[in-house]
Amino acid sequence: AITPPTLDSEYDIIFAGGGTTASIIAGQLSSNAPDLKILILEAGPTTRERIEHIQPGRYFTHMEPFSNTEQFTASKPSDYVAGRSVVIPSGRCVGGGSSVNFMLYNRPSASDFDDWVTEFGNSGWSSEDLIPLLEMSETYEVNPQGNNHGSSGPLHVSFGGKSFELAQEFLDIGPQVEKNRPLSDEGNDFTEASLNVDWVRWTSLRRCGSISASKHHYLYPQENNSNLVISTGSRVVRLVLSEENEGITATGVEFIYDKHVFPDYPTTTQSITAKKMVILSAGAMGTPLILERSGIGAQEVLHQANIHQVVDLPGVGSSYQGIELLLTPYTTDTETFDPLFRNNATIWAEALRQWDIDRTGFMAANGVDAAIKIRPTEAELQEIGIEFTERWNDFYANKPDKPLFWLSALAGLPADQSGLPILNFMSGGCFLGYPESMGSLHVSSDDPYAPPNFDTGFLSKQSDVAALRWGYKKGREILRRMPGFRGAFVPAHPQFPEGSSAALNETGPVSLDAPNVVYSPEDDEAIDIYIRKFVGTSWHSLGTAPMKALKEGGVVDDQLNVYGVKALKIADLSIPPSNLNANMYSTTIAIAQKAYLIIAKELRIIV
Numbered sequence: 001a002i003t004p005p006t007l008d009s010e011y012d013i014i015f016a017g018g019g020t021t022a023s024i025i026a027g028q029l030s031s032n033a034p035d036l037k038i039l040i041l042e043a044g045p046t047t048r049e050r051i052e053h054i055q056p057g058r059y060f061t062h063m064e065p066f067s068n069t070e071q072f073t074a075s076k077p078s079d080y081v082a083g084r085s086v087v088i089p090s091g092r093c094v095g096g097g098s099s100v101n102f103m104l105y106n107r108p109s110a111s112d113f114d115d116w117v118t119e120f121g122n123s124g125w126s127s128e129d130l131i132p133l134l135e136m137s138e139t140y141e142v143n144p145q146g147n148n149h150g151s152s153g154p155l156h157v158s159f160g161g162k163s164f165e166l167a168q169e170f171l172d173i174g175p176q177v178e179k180n181r182p183l184s185d186e187g188n189d190f191t192e193a194s195l196n197v198d199w200v201r202w203t204s205l206r207r208c209g210s211i212s213a214s215k216h217h218y219l220y221p222q223e224n225n226s227n228l229v230i231s232t233g234s235r236v237v238r239l240v241l242s243e244e245n246e247g248i249t250a251t252g253v254e255f256i257y258d259k260h261v262f263p264d265y266p267t268t269t270q271s272i273t274a275k276k277m278v279i280l281s282a283g284a285m286g287t288p289l290i291l292e293r294s295g296i297g298a299q300e301v302l303h304q305a306n307i308h309q310v311v312d313l314p315g316v317g318s319s320y321q322g323i324e325l326l327l328t329p330y331t332t333d334t335e336t337f338d339p340l341f342r343n344n345a346t347i348w349a350e351a352l353r354q355w356d357i358d359r360t361g362f363m364a365a366n367g368v369d370a371a372i373k374i375r376p377t378e379a380e381l382q383e384i385g386i387e388f389t390e391r392w393n394d395f396y397a398n399k400p401d402k403p404l405f406w407l408s409a410l411a412g413l414p415a416d417q418s419g420l421p422i423l424n425f426m427s428g429g430c431f432l433g434y435p436e437s438m439g440s441l442h443v444s445s446d447d448p449y450a451p452p453n454f455d456t457g458f459l460s461k462q463s464d465v466a467a468l469r470w471g472y473k474k475g476r477e478i479l480r481r482m483p484g485f486r487g488a489f490v491p492a493h494p495q496f497p498e499g500s501s502a503a504l505n506e507t508g509p510v511s512l513d514a515p516n517v518v519y520s521p522e523d524d525e526a527i528d529i530y531i532r533k534f535v536g537t538s539w540h541s542l543g544t545a546p547m548k549a550l551k552e553g554g555v556v557d558d559q560l561n562v563y564g565v566k567a568l569k570i571a572d573l574s575i576p577p578s579n580l581n582a583n584m585y586s587t588t589i590a591i592a593q594k595a596y597l598i599i600a601k602e603l604r605i606i607v
């Protein structure tokens with residue numbers, strides 16, 4: 001049986017959560033200050049040398065219902081999403097999200113970071129501060145000499161070991177359908193001139209056909225330093241706070257051994273002292289809950305959960321942001337990832353054999369090889385309609401590097417396919433990067449296993465529905481022209497009224513110059529109903545402890561200090577004060593590197 005490590009009673013620094021951000025910070029602290037005693041308390045299991053965290057093609061297995069490496073947080077049912085409860089997965093293992101994610105690589109627009117400075121007053125967090133840190137972390141194998149990428153960092157980026165025909169079709173057909181959006185091979189260049197023109201081949205954080213994740217490049221190489229302890233299966237319940245004349249200080253944490261990792265182990269609470277600081281790094285879905293269980297949060301929330309308030313901080317958990325994703329399945333006769341999603345034993349065996357031979361094939365791929373970040377033209381804004389006008393004017397109009405979506409054609413349907421016919425799917429992916437809707441995440445009690453009071457907020461603003469409606473139409477126009485297209489998978493599309501010109505009766509590709517589908521107001525209504533029934537998460541959660549002024553609902557300042565508590569910082573994806581139109585691993589790396597600099601300076605490890 002696995003037993004937990006024996007821990008000392010005090011450390012210099014304690015990390016609550018051992019995910020993406022903690023791995024990068026703790027690994028560098030340990031490397032550059034080997035005498036610093038560091039403890040990482042991670043709720044989930046180890047990932048060291050585990051094949052499911054090395055072979056890229058296994059990424060979807062972490063999302064299976066009884067997965068021990070992901071946490072699934074269910075939102076309360078909402079009429080905005082047709083009465084459904086949306087389930088949000090997040091990483092629960094060493095390396096967190098970086099150990100289980102889909103490995104899509106792309107970074108936000110410069111203005112996404114710059115907003116944190118200009119709109120939220122955080123000094124030192126502009127794109128000019130953060131993008132060099134991001135580039136320093138990566139080696140872009142695709143074009144090591146290219147601008148906008150790094151060439152000598154530990155995290156490797158490549159196209160992976162297999163790309164699908166559908167990706168090439170998307171790259172061939174897209175620019176012909178959308179003649180004003182030419183082909184480019186640079187997905188990270190969001191200058192005003194080139195934004196909106198990239199049909200990019202998507203790249204993944206992989207090296208030699210293996211996942212290139214933060215724990216294997218930053219954290220585990222330091223494990224032989226006896227001053228760094230990674231305690232897995234260790235769930236932080238709350239902070240230990242001491243109240244003295246000068247205010248409140250975080251002096252340690254209380255934790256229990258996690259029931260998923262150590263089912264037979266006693267659940268007595270243990271307390272450990274942090275001599276220098278506690279760093280909350282439990283991710284957007286974990287950090288606000290630890291704060292609230294510690295009595296740091298809004299009075300009303302804590303009162304309802306029967307928790308005594310210690311620090312009044314109303315911003316905790318009150319601005320959950322997710323990225324809404326509409327994944328619309330069509331069918332194809334080309335090769336897709338679906339046999340693996342369906343657990344086809346023969347294809348699995350072949351994929352494993354191929355990976356053993358040369359690190360190629362399905363096991364070195366994820367089926368998402370190409371995409372475009374797209375910003376509507378004036379004419380297209382008219383198509384989206386007046387429900388979106390105010391949002392456009394307020395948020396996008398003066399920020400010309402902000403795309404509305406990324407659009408893609410995924411080779412497969414990454415979902416539970418039990419009950420579905422055996423088909424090859426191509427999914428139109430429409431990823432709404434800056435939804436106007438926001439939700440909240442709060443504790444329901446002081447029990448660390450109690451499901452939280454969670455509202456994704458998805459589609460609570462009609463502007464998001466209008467944007468996704470246009471995304472559905474735009475994606476359909478591209479996909480129906482791709483040679484591999486074999487029609488829509490009708491049960492997972494809008495139910496258009498009888499006789500509609502938008503009916504889904506095509507069974508093969510239409511010609512490039514075929515007229516676009518025409519939608520009536522009734523068709524638009526059918527699309528809206530469909531969006532509410534089917535919209536889901538893109539697995540990106542953030543903003544639950546935002547870095548902004550206290551009076552505006554902020555939880556940390558720009559040095560990552562929690563307002564009202566000494567010796568307590570937050571470093572993870574709960575700190576972005578506003579959303580970013582990109583898959584979040586890049587942003588997380590930037591936050592981690594910036595946090596490392598802040599902490600290392602404060603501890604005088606660097607000047």
Ligand SMILES: Cc1cc2nc3c(=O)[nH]c(=O)nc-3n(C[C@H](O)[C@H](O)[C@H](O)COP(=O)(O)OP(=O)(O)OC[C@H]3O[C@@H](n4cnc5c(N)ncnc54)[C@H](O)[C@@H]3O)c2cc1C
Pocket residue numbers: 016017018019020021022041042043044063089090091092093094095096097098100101102103104105106234235236237281282283284285286287290538539540541571572573574582583584585586588
């Ligand atoms: C399924 C999935 C797919 C994704 N795909 C992509 C992608 O393709 N490309 C991309 O760029 N990004 C992707 N992401 C997003 C990205 O990986 C995450 O946003 C990022 O890893 C978040 O990092 P973090 O440090 O904020 O939190 P995490 O990495 O999630 O780390 C938080 C850690 O804290 C631990 N924890 C939580 N509560 C406690 C507690 N009470 N006590 C102790 N430990 C605790 C958790 O177990 C977890 O390990 C994906 C994420 C998921 C979940």
